[in-house]
Amino acid sequence: xxxxxxxxxxxxxxxxxxxxxxxxxxxxxxxxxxxxxxxxxxxxxxxxxxxxxxxxxxxxxxxxxxxxxxxx
Numbered sequence: 001x002x003x004x005x006x007x008x009x010x011x012x013x014x015x016x017x018x019x020x021x022x023x024x025x026x027x028x029x030x031x032x033x034x035x036x037x038x039x040x041x042x043x044x045x046x047x048x049x050x051x052x053x054x055x056x057x058x059x060x061x062x063x064x065x066x067x068x069x070x071x072x
Contacts (some may be wrong), residue, residue: 011062
């Protein structure tokens with residue numbers, strides 16, 4: 001059984017922000033991919049090396065990397 005990805009990006013909220021956690025710790029809310037990469041950089045990940053489609057690194061809940069529309 002593969003371990004859970006260390007980063008979880010939750011579904012967009014009413015304003016389009018997505019809560020981001022790394023290893024169970026809340027990093028903050030990102031409103032786009034650039035903000036997500038900034039949050040990941042704060043925990044030591046090199047943004048240039050982050051693949052948004054890497055399921056071993058990021059679990060996308062409620063939409064993928066390009067889903068940032070506010071929840072209705």
